[in-house]
Amino acid sequence: MSLDLSADPAQLTADLIDIRSESHDEAAIADAVEHALRTQTTGFEIVRHGNRVLARTAAGRPSRVILAGHLDTVPIADNVPHRRETTAAEGEVIHGCGSVDMKSGDAVFLHLAATLDDPRHDLTLIFYDCEEIAAQYNGLGFIERELPGWLDGDVAILGEPTGGLIEAGCQGTLRVSVSASGQRSHSARSWMGDNAIHKLGGLLTTLSGYAPRRVDIDGCEYREGLNAVGISGGVAGNVIPDDAAVTINFRFAPDRSIEQATDHVREVVTSSPSGDQLTVTVTDAAAGALPGLSNPAAAELVAAADGNFRAKYGWTDVSRFSALGIPAVNYGPGDPNLAHRVDERVPVAQIHEVHRVLRNYLR
Known part of the structure; x- marks a missing residue:
């Protein structure tokens, strides 16, 4: 044309x-x-x-x-x-x-x-x-x-x-996968296993109650957000899962670097119940x-x-x-x-x- x-x-x-x-x-x-x-x-x-x-x-x-x-x-x-x-x-x-x-x-x-x-x-x-x-x-x-x-x-x-x-x-964006490990067992004998999905419960509660920052830069107010955007886990309807993960997206104000944003997410994860049993892996990041x-x-x-x-x-x-x-x-x-x-x-x-x-x- x-x-x-x-x-x-x-x-x-x-x-x-x-x-x-x-x-x-x-x-x-x-x-x-x-x-x-x-x-x-x-x-x-x-x-x-x-x-x-x-x-x-x-x-x-x-x-x-x-x-x-x-x-x-x-x-x-x-x-x-x-x-x-x-x-x-x-x-x-x-x-x-x-x-x-x-x-x-x-x-x-x-x-x-x-x-x-x-x-x-x-x-x-x-x-x-x-x-x-x-x-x-x-x-x-x-x-x-x-x-x-x-x-x-x-x-x-x-x-x-x-x-x-x-x-x-613009705000930066960071995505991490937070994974938990456990032990499989038959769900009829759940006490013999270690439920990986349950270990993520405390983290989800922490994210639900998270208070994001509001930052003013040059008269522009940036509003951060830290949210679970995906979750995976489970083997079958009668199996205690030995693996589970939640994907978290952090939208951070441009006064933070990617490294600072990553450190902050790790601190939030670690401070949650069972946080010491969780592994954080960065999957994607872009600076603001x-x-x-x-x-x-x-x-x-x-x-x-x-x-x-x-x-x-x-x-x-x-x-x-x-x-x-x-x-x-x-x-x-x-x-x-x-x-x-x-x-x-x-x-x-x-x-x-x-x-x-x-x-x-x-x-």
């Missing part, structure tokens, strides 16, 4: 939705984005790297703003091509897979690249693949490892859905990102958005930029609670508002 970058960004959103781009299948949309950038923009160096498309100016401006968005979506659920409707509650909306997460954000970035005259910042645009699946496939990670110079900048804006509010930084709103470039963006900002609770790729010392925020149209749903939809008015704010910020 041919994309018209000068078209209304809402129409561009619809056009992007109509290009199927499930994770690992982004070649068609990357082709369309690359062709549009090469034929409809001026002053950009453009590079194709796998299914990633990168573009940047070099006009000698005193600062550089990175606009980054992923091109992939979750699996389509009979919601492509797009459709439009108007409701009393939401006004005009565009339905379709990726409308929220995050083709409307991509559309705004592409429209700005083609229509913004003489921006006061140099710009870097990064459109990448495989954000919706395991981190090992994430296209931004490949860029970080293989083209690190493209991630240099003073502030990064990711077009993740935020309902049109700036969401600063400090909001960095005190940085002048980030503060200017907040001012352009009339001071409307809040903390980002979920993990996003802003963490990658924060680790490089670059302040990063999430800012895009669409309610994140609608992402990945069959009825995923974005209000046209939010697309226009995000476009207005970013245009004023950049010019």
Whole structure:
């Protein structure tokens, strides 16, 4: 499909939705984005790297703003091509897979690249693949490892859905498996066994009563959460189990490192009844990102958005930029609670508002 970058960004959103781009299948949309950038923009160096498309100016401006968005979506659920409707509650909306997460954000970035005259910042645009699946496939990670110079900048804006509010930084995430061991026996002679599932009971009670922190950083309140998200165990209906495990997810404020978060989870597990009989194994971890709103470039963006900002609770790729010392925020149209749903939809008015704010910020 041919994309018209000068078209209304809402129409561009619809056009992007109509290009199927499930994770690992982004070649068609990357082709369309690359062709549009090469034929409809001026002053950009453009590079194709796998299914990633990168573009940047070099006009000698005193600062550089990175606009980054992923091109992939979750699996389509009979919601492509797009459709439009108007409701009393939401006004005009565009339905379709990726409308929220995050083709409307991509559309705004592409429209700005083609229509913004003489921006006061140099710009870097990064459109990448495989954000919706395991981190090992994430296209931004490949860029970080293989083209690190493209991630240099003073502030990064990711077009993740935020309902049109700036969401600063992000919380870290840690997953651990807490396992217990016992001794099998026939359930009719349970006293001859040692029930591994029962050893997890005290930990579940501790997690149920856990009081999470609330942390204020740069005016953003982050709310931690420590929860059991999975449990396994059992052999048969007449066997005392000798093995059981509970999976715990810790969403931690960005003032903690992964190591500090891990130590905290271990302390909670150890302090629970039977905690000394439990084994903690880290299965997945990703650091959070400090909001960095005190940085002048980030503060200017907040001012352009009339001071409307809040903390980002979920993990996003802003963490990658924060680790490089670059302040990063999430800012895009669409309610994140609608992402990945069959009825995923974005209000046209939010697309226009995000476009207005970013245009004023950049010019």
